[in-house]
Amino acid sequence: MKRHKHIGISKSRYTLFRQCPKALWLKTYKPELIVINDSLQQRFQSGSAVGDLAMGLFGEFVEVTSYTSDGKVDLSRMADYTQKYIAAGVDVICEASFFYEGGYCAVDILKKENGGYAIYEVKSSTDSDKEVYAQDVAYQKYVLSHCGINVTGTYLVCIDSDYVLEGELDIHGLFQVQDISEAVAQEYPLVASQVATAKKMLSKMDVEPDVDLDVHCHKPYDCAFWQYCSRHLPKQSVFNLYRMNFDKKIAHYQQGVITYEQLQNEELNEKQRMQVECSLNDTIYINKVEIARFLDTLSYPLYFLDFETMQPVIPDFQGTHPYQQIPFQYSLHYIEEPDGELKHKEFLGLSGEDPRRALAEQLCKDIPMNVCTTAYNKAFECTRLKELAEIFPDLSEHLLNIRNHIIDLLIPFQSGWYYVPAMGGSFSIKSVLPALFPNDPELDYHNLQGSVHNGSEAMNIFPKIIDMLPEEQQSARQSLLKYCELDTYAMVKVWQKLKEV
Ligand code: SF4
Numbered sequence: 001m002k003r004h005k006h007i008g009i010s011k012s013r014y015t016l017f018r019q020c021p022k023a024l025w026l027k028t029y030k031p032e033l034i035v036i037n038d039s040l041q042q043r044f045q046s047g048s049a050v051g052d053l054a055m056g057l058f059g060e061f062v063e064v065t066s067y068t069s070d071g072k073v074d075l076s077r078m079a080d081y082t083q084k085y086i087a088a089g090v091d092v093i094c095e096a097s098f099f100y101e102g103g104y105c106a107v108d109i110l111k112k113e114n115g116g117y118a119i120y121e122v123k124s125s126t127d128s129d130k131e132v133y134a135q136d137v138a139y140q141k142y143v144l145s146h147c148g149i150n151v152t153g154t155y156l157v158c159i160d161s162d163y164v165l166e167g168e169l170d171i172h173g174l175f176q177v178q179d180i181s182e183a184v185a186q187e188y189p190l191v192a193s194q195v196a197t198a199k200k201m202l203s204k205m206d207v208e209p210d211v212d213l214d215v216h217c218h219k220p221y222d223c224a225f226w227q228y229c230s231r232h233l234p235k236q237s238v239f240n241l242y243r244m245n246f247d248k249k250i251a252h253y254q255q256g257v258i259t260y261e262q263l264q265n266e267e268l269n270e271k272q273r274m275q276v277e278c279s280l281n282d283t284i285y286i287n288k289v290e291i292a293r294f295l296d297t298l299s300y301p302l303y304f305l306d307f308e309t310m311q312p313v314i315p316d317f318q319g320t321h322p323y324q325q326i327p328f329q330y331s332l333h334y335i336e337e338p339d340g341e342l343k344h345k346e347f348l349g350l351s352g353e354d355p356r357r358a359l360a361e362q363l364c365k366d367i368p369m370n371v372c373t374t375a376y377n378k379a380f381e382c383t384r385l386k387e388l389a390e391i392f393p394d395l396s397e398h399l400l401n402i403r404n405h406i407i408d409l410l411i412p413f414q415s416g417w418y419y420v421p422a423m424g425g426s427f428s429i430k431s432v433l434p435a436l437f438p439n440d441p442e443l444d445y446h447n448l449q450g451s452v453h454n455g456s457e458a459m460n461i462f463p464k465i466i467d468m469l470p471e472e473q474q475s476a477r478q479s480l481l482k483y484c485e486l487d488t489y490a491m492v493k494v495w496q497k498l499k500e501v
Pocket of ligand 1: 019020021022023026211212213214216217218223224225226227229230
């Protein structure tokens with residue numbers, strides 16, 4: 001016998017359904033299959049602080065957010081408060097909540113204007129992906145309209161990336177408000193039928209929708225169910241190909257060109273072909289001549305540098321803008337002469353303070369002028385050094401000197417001079433390292449003790465340290481130091497491997 005369940009729609013569930021019906025069904029009935037990658041993680045974070053700040057955009061406001069005794073959001077109480085404040089003629093209601101036919105929505109900011117109410121949807125992004133936001137707001141307009149609210153405007157409140165913090169934070173400068181009525185008007189006529197279709201689909205909890213992989217798996221957002229839905233693919237498939245855009249991969253997939261055997265007869269670029277052939281023949285490609293030429297460009301004393309950065313949405317430090325990369329840590333391994341001892345230096349700023357000046361000063365002490373420094377994917381380190389040089393003119397000569405002497409350790413891999421099938425078409429250090437050293441637990445990031453195993457975790461934990469208890473602070477700092485040290489140690493090992501071959 002089939003089981004049936006009635007599940008309501010919310011604004012986020014509506015937009016998920018619009019991206020892919022199956023994603024909403026899986027989220028409802030198989031949430032344990034969700035896999036959050038770095039890009040999704042970053043999207044989920046930072047939203048609440050931005051939402052709280054935006055509440056003050058129009059002066060005085062009331063917020064209806066309420067919780068049950070066990071700490072869950074109390075939507076019915078929020079809806080009751082909303083009705084109460086509307087009846088009392090309050091001008092700005094934040095998180096104003098409404099129910100309609102089992103569905104609900106909470107409006108970030110509901111503002112009385114033009115004889116009705118306008119919806120202001122707050123996003124912590126700087127881009128204006130209006131199509132998705134318009135779906136979200138059209139759903140809100142649909143619910144509110146059916147609750148008897150005259151919706152007189154629909155707006156998007158997002159972050160202005162050009163804003164620079166100078167003095168006190170100015171929320172009117174930080175946020176930009178856009179009228180998205182036109183985009184909402186395009187989506188609005190579809191809402192009722194989409195909601196009905198979504199409800200019908202969700203009423204069948206035993207019937208997983210039959211939706212195949214398509215461009216919607218990455219657009220507008222990476223889908224958290226990719227791992228589950230792509231489980232039928234071979235380990236090496238068209239989706240692992242180096243530098244092929246996702247739409248093109250999907251086009252191959254839809255034509256049944258999926259495995260490396262099938263891809264052999266397709267038009268591929270030089271590196272993609274090498275990737276396919278090395279995998280099929282289980283061979284390693286090494287261009288010793290080019291690698292030797294590359295190694296000749298390095299000289300002693302040789303430094304290996306890696307920065308960790310954070311990207312606060314709401315700028316914390318004077319002169320910075322939203323999402324600016326703020327370096328707060330570096331690790332530096334170095335060898336002074338051939339067969340010399342491997343040495344290590346490091347810097348980790350104090351959470352809660354602008355770390356850039358102390359970091360720049362320490363770096364100038366740790367790396368002398370005119371020495372050869374390597375970085376892995378050097379554009380990142382070079383850009384940070386240039387930014388530091390711009391804000392600290394007294395250190396700029398030294399910082400730019402370091403920058404101008406950086407050689408990219410990525411070159412031999414990106415140029416296709418060294419390819420191991422296990423790299424799987426990715427040349428990031430996190431792919432190259434296990435491919436070159438498959439059984440070395442010392443180089444396995446998963447084996448790191450503590451709470452930091454990747455750049456996202458480092459970026460997230462650093463600003464939080466200031467609010468931790470002393471023993472937690474100690475442990476978080478240790479985790480950061482160990483993680484960053486492994487990054488440059490990994491670079492040393494990669495360099496040694498290149499010398500070996
Ligand atoms: S991975 Fe693709 S097909 Fe699967 S639920 Fe997500 S969007 Fe839909």
